Amino acid sequence: MTEAGPATGSRPVREARPGRGAVQEAGPVAGAQLVQGAGRPRRPLGAALARPTVLILTGLWVAGPLLPLAVQAFTDQWFYPDLWPARWSLVGWEQALGPQSRLAEAVATSISIGAAVAALATVLGAAAGRALAWHRLPGRRLIELVLLAPVLVPPFAVAMGAQIVYLRAGLADSLAGVVLAQLPAATAYATLLMSGVWAGVDPALERQARTLGAGAWRAFREVSLPQLRGGLVVAAMFAFLISWSDYLLTLLIGGGVVTTVPLLLFATAAGSGNQAATAAIALVAVAPPLLLTALAARQLAGRDTALLGVGR
Amino acid sequence: MTTDITIADLDHTYPGATTPTLRRVSLEVPAGTRTAVLGPSGSGKSTLLSIVAGLSAPTGGDVRVAGHSVLRQPPHRRDLGVVFQRPLLFPHLTVAENVAFGLRMRGTDRAAIRRRVAELLDAVALPGYGERRSSELSGGQQQRIALARALAVRPGVLLLDEPFSALDPQLRGDMRALLTELHRREGSTTLFVTHDRDEATDVADTVTVLLDGRVAQHAPPADLFRRPTTLAVARFLGGAGNAIPGTASPGHFDCPLGRLRLDTDHRGAGLLLIRPEAIVVGDQQGDNVVPATITAVTDRGTHLDIQATSGGVTLHLTTGPAAPLRPGDGTSLWLPPTHLSVVAP
16 A cells, blocks of 8 residues: 655744854853843844844835825825825715726626636645645646646736637636636646645545545545645635636626626726726725735644645 | 454456566454464555455455455445554544544444443543544554544454554553453454564464465464474574475485484475474483584573584574583584474475
8 A cells, every 4th residue: 555644743843043142152251241131132233124124125015006096095186296195085985886886796796706716616626636646647747737837828828719719619708608717727726735735634544534434525524624624715715816806818708798896997997097986996806815815824824734735 | 243254365466567466365364363464565465454444456356254245345334443554543533533433434323432432442541531632642542542443333353554563662562462452352353464473473363474475374373483384484484594404204304413203294305494492402312302512602691592513504593591501512402393394495
C-alpha cells in the first residue's frame, strides 16, 4: 500500500530574536548605559521607523485609490484643485439607489451568478484537487499548467473565443451562459487551492474509515470533509470574487442582457458622467471583496494545512 | 463471535510490475486463533493483509471468511477490524468518538455506544481519556486507542499490519501483552503482519513465513526455529550460522562430524542446520556427541559466543555467561536430534 505521509506537525519554528538581554551584554558595561538600558532596547532610528513606514505605504498603495471614491460618493461639488469637496450631499446615493437606478437588480444578478459559480467551482475544484493531490496522475504537471492557463492567457483572447462558441451553442445572452463562461477560471483557482488542502489530508484515514464500516461516500463525508471545511470556504469565496469582479466575459456572453454590478458601474461611468453616482456604485462593488477577503484571511490564519499548493 | 479465514491460492501483481507480489499463497486461520505472517519488507505481507481487508484486489485466488468468499464485498461490509502501523486516529474527533466510529457507522444506539466505549477504554488501560483529542496522546496511547476502535464492533476478524513497529522496544512488549489479553477477552480471529520475529512468536500461536511472495513455512513458533524447512527460512530467522554439508538417509546424516542420528524426510545431499543455542557443551556419552576444540570465546555479558571446531567443521554455539571455557580447551558437544534439521543446499 502506498500511503502519503501526513502533513501535520510541520509548523515553522520561530527563530529566537536576540532580545534585550543580548543587546545589553553586547555593549561595554557602564553605569550610565545600564540605567538607560533599563528602559527600551536602543535601536537605530531608521530600523525603528522602517516597519511602520512600510505598513503605511502599503496601506496607501492598496487603499489609496479607494479613498477619493469614498469622498466622491458623498458630494456633488468637488473640483480640481480643491483638496476637499465644497459641499456634501447624498445625491449620488439617491441616484444610485433611486427608482431609476438598476443597482439593486444588478446586485441581485451578480450575487446569483457569483453564488452559482462559487458552488459549482468549489465542488469541481474539490473533486479535481483530490485527484491531483492523492493520485499519481500521468501528466500531472501538464494538468497543473492548464489550470494556470486562465491566469496566464490574456482574458480578452479567451473572451472573444468564448463568445463565438457560446453564440453557436445558443448559450449567449443568458444567465446560465455567463455562469458557464466564468466557471473555468473560477474552477482552476478552486482546484489549485483545494489540491493544496487535500495534500494536507491523509488518504490513509479514509481507508481506515472504510475498514470501520463506512462506505466510500460516508468515509469522505465523515473523515475528509471536516478537515477540508476551511479550504472549501476559502475556495468558494475566491470563486465568488472572480465572478463578482468579472467584466469582459459577462459583457460578451451576457450580450447586454445580463447586467451585473461591474457592467452597471462601467455603463454609469461612461454613459452618464455622474461622478457621485459612479462612486456610490463603485463602493457597492468594492464592499463584498473587502468583506470576503477579511473573512478569508481569518480562515487562512486559523489553518495549518498548506493552501494554494504551498508547502506541499 | 469467531470466524475462520481461508486464503486460497492468492496471486497478486501490481499493475505494470514484472514480478508478482504474491504467488499462490494459501493460509488457514482457524476461528479464534492468532496467526502471524512474518516476512522481510517487500515480501508481500502488507499486500496480503490489504487484500483480506478489501483495500486491494488480488489477481487470482480467493479469500473466504466463515466459509464465504468475501472478494466481492467492499471493505465496509466485511466483518473486520484493522490496525495499521500508524494509529490513524481521526484528528477532528475525540478519543471516545474515535472508538465509537465503527459502532456509529453500524447505527448502534447511543447508550450502547457509551457503554462499549467505556468498556474498551478500560480494556486498553486508558479510562477517562474519552474527551481528549488524539493529538494529546503519546504514540503508544494512540495505538491503544486504534486497537480499541478496531475491536469496538466485535469484529469476527482482526487484522494488524505492523501495529507496534513504530513504538519503542519497551512499549512494544507491553503492547504485545495487551494484545494477547484483548484477544482472550474479545476472541476475534487475528491475522497479524510483522517483520519482527520476536513479535510474531510472542503474539501468535502459528507463524507463516512469507518470502518473496510465497509461503515458505507455516508452523508453531517453536517448530519454526527448530525445524526450518528451507535455508532461506533459517537465514531469515537468524539460524543459518551452522550449516554443515553432508548426506541424509533415513534416520541418519553423514557429514564431517560423523554419523548423526536425526529424523528427517530429506534424502541425499543436504545441509544440516542447528541453532547455536541448541548445542549442549559438556562431557557426555551417547548419540550425536562429537569431540571438539574451543577456538574462540566472546563474552557478551548475558551469554558467551563460542566457536569450536570438530572434524574440520567450525560450529557456533552459545552458553551461559559463567561457563568455564577457554580457547584451546577440548570438550564434547551434544547435538540434540530434535533440534537438527536438514534442508536442500
